[in-house]
Amino acid sequence: MNNQTEDFNPATGESLGFSKLHSIDELKEMIQLAAESQKLWEENSLAERIKYVLKIREYIVDNADKIAEIISRDNGKTRIDALATEVIPAAMGISFYCKNARRFLRDKKLSSGNIFFINKRSKIVRVSFGVVGIISPWNYPFSIPLADVILGLLSGNAVILKTASETQMVGLVLKEAVEYANLPDGLFSFINMPGKIAGDAFLDCGVNKLFFTGSVTVGKYLMGQAAKNLTPICLELGGNDAMIVCDDADPYRAAMGALWAGFHNAGQSCGGVERIYVHEKVYDSFMSILKDKIESLRVDYDNDFNADMSCMTTERQLETVRNHIEDALNKGANVFAQSKTPKDNQLENFHPAVVLTNVNHDMIVMRDETFGPVVGVMKFNNYDEAINLANDSYLGLTGSVWTKSQNRGEKIAKQIKAGVVTINDHLMSHGLAETPWGGFKESGIGRTHGEMGFDEMTQPLTIVKDILPFVKKNLWWHPYNKNLYNGLKGLIDLLYNKKLSKRINGLGNLMKIVLRIFRKE
Secondary structure (H helix, E strand, O other): OEEEEEOOOOOOOOOOEEEEOHHHHHHHHHHHHHHHHHHHHOOOOOHHHHHHHHHHHHHHOOHHHHHHHHHHHHHOOOHHHHHHHHHHHHHHHHHHHHHHHHHHHEEEEEEOOOOHHHOOOEEEEEEEOEEEEEEEOOOOOOOHHHHHHHHHHOOOOOOEEEHHHHHHHHHHHHHHHHOOOOOOOOOOOEEEEEOOHHHHHHHHHHOOEEEOOOOOHHHHOOOOHHHHOEEEEEEEEOOOEEEOOOOOHHHHHHHHHHHHHHHHHHOOOOOOOOEEEEEHHHHHHHHHHHHHHOOOOOOOOOOOOOOOEEOOOHHHHHHHHHHHHHHHHHHOOOEEEOOOOOOOOOOOOOOOOOOOOOOOOOOOHHHHHOOOOEEEEEOOOOOOHHHHHHHHOOEEEEEEOOOOOHHHHHHHHHHOOEEEEEEEOOHHHHOOOOOEEEEEEEOEEEOOOOHHHHOOOOOEEEEEEEEEOOOOOOOOOOOOOOOHHHHHHHHHHHHHHOOHHHHHHHHHHHHHHHHHHHOOO
């Protein structure tokens, strides 16, 4: 079937179904139709848009089990992971955005910057871009794109969505959820297109803004392509997240946090823990707990809800993980703890959860994004050292600090160069609809989620009104003469000169020209 792609369960190899493959010409037609539909959609009241969007939540709530199972089978993660980190946050996010959209999108009045411009009234109006394109990844194939779709629609945009080729079944159920809302024709379109051509196609066919979540390499390429026409672009490109465990941290909570944030979704989380720096005072207790939990981690295909970690999604990513571990071992690292994997040899996409020690920053695993079930752990005794190590990366998506002292936690958090830093938690901030999501350095540009997410989906239009329409002209308008110059110079002396005599003289010169605003000359 040349015009379709086939999806497979990465854990079992089972065929899950087919998805229609679209052409660039079809994408052009979608964008043209979307542009026409968007003009009418933008004219709808926000209350009307919210009514439509809440129908999407209704579909998700009524089909939560179905969606979680499709995510699990298509991506490989456990159903609990699918429910907890994709389905539930999606429903919560829709509720939050619908409840707060009016506050985030309302006109913002600006205070006057100077008393001499008191007759000018300025406000910022949020204006939709038009047609936004969304290219989403396979690791969170439901929750990542859905949030952008919802923000786009509420902000008055039309949306063209491309989900990852590896998780088309999730894309199709997401399409079902959006179409359940019975949106105007053409306002939302789902497209299946190979990733290697999708970005260029979206930009060449004329989307007004592109949202991309994926690799740094592809993100940089798309930014270069977008620059040709100055198409706005929002990029979330991955991370190599650091976790700092302080000497007063609860070792059990920290170890359990590392277990979840490092190995949830088989470590395939751009905001998951990859590097752990532990103070020497709690190192032994922390490592003992982590070792016990890793070795008892149940890694298997999720048949009965009792698997703690399932398979990796792609063979390509599995190979990356193996290469990073091999590089570390060749350079002196040790496997400190490792989980078991399923006994069935046919389940090739499974990889054990691995904790590496004796690691350093010469190793790829501590320098680049591994995106798999592997963490490296280093001991420290100086907090400046730990912060420097945490920041020793070209990526800066998220990070975390583990301590019983909120003040210490926040002090360290402010020194970590990352878009999100959590205290005594990690990774879950992506599920907080109110919290902006995005990173520093090469982790991306722009923010999704929260109020900043609405800002990314709209453009600021500034409107300035003069409330004195009977005035004939502004003070500084033509015709020019020496008195005008002296009067304007008097204004700056009146406002800012430190000498009282200069200020008084300035007021006098200013008063000589004030009446010109009422005269025809």
